[in-house]
Amino acid sequence: MFGSNVCWQNAYKNLFAGCSEILATNDKRSRLAWHLSDCFQIDSGRPSFPHCDSKTPIAKCLRNLDDLAHKVYLEFYLETNSICYQLQTHAFKHETERLVTELKNSAQYVEDKLDSIEEKSDCLLQNSKQISESLESVNSHTQLVAQTVKNVEGNIDVVLRHSKSVYEQTTEIAASQSQLKEGQEDMKRNLEDGVALLQESYSYLGKEIEKLRDETIEIENEVIKVGDAMSSKMNNLQNKAEDIGNMAGISLDKQQQLLDGQSTTLEGLNSLNEVQFKALEESRKSVQYFAEYGHRQQEELLKRQEQIQGLHDKLMENSKTILSAQKYSDNGRRNRNRPEHA
Structure with missing residues (x-):
């Protein structure tokens, strides 16, 4: 009966004491009987006992019970000794089982922890070996670095000398x-001067050619005028000759006029010849002048070209000098880097 209902166990546990202590005190014994009777009432489907506070005297709580409930309480009060020890035995068994279960769980937990500790110990041992190997490797690398530092110190002087040589070459x-x-x-200034002079010469030559063209046009106009005058005079002469042929009996005065006309015609022809000669002479002089001017300009241009060629040769020599210096600098840099790679 007691194993299937926790109410009986709680009735025993609510007193927080053993049976010897409960039975030795009337108040605790009465309260145990009260709780047991209440459990019986609940299990039998009857109304439970009214609440009885631990500070309230048990006699006062008993006044609230009816006769049947009081009778039940009295029966449990008389059997308190056997019921208390029975509950105590059951509680001890239950507590023992709980402790055994907890002990088993604790043992399993400890076993799992020991397995984990063993695995971690193996891992720690392995890590210790790796650390030892790493320390040995670090030691060897340290020795290698020390040797490398010594080699670098030996090459510093060589590097300094190469640096000084490179600085001088720079x-x-x-x-x-x-x-x-x-x-x-x-060279740029000379080229600019030459170009300016050449442009000026071309400009002057253009002006002279334009002037020559204007003079040629004027000469052509003069020739046309003289030709027109001569043609007019020839026409007059022809007319006069026809008049002479038609008027054979004209007096000497008319003949004298004819001679005068012929003389005028001859003078016009002479004047035309002189104009043509002057025009040819001026044309010849102009052509000769422009030929001489073009020759002078060509000589000046050749001189400028020779100056430019000289500057170009000097520039090529300077470029070769720079290339030689750069090549020497590259050789020095390679000689400097060769010990480092070694």
């Missing part, structure tokens, strides 16, 4: 570049 290259820059600036 200074020479800078000076050569400065000279090259000055030569380029001089």
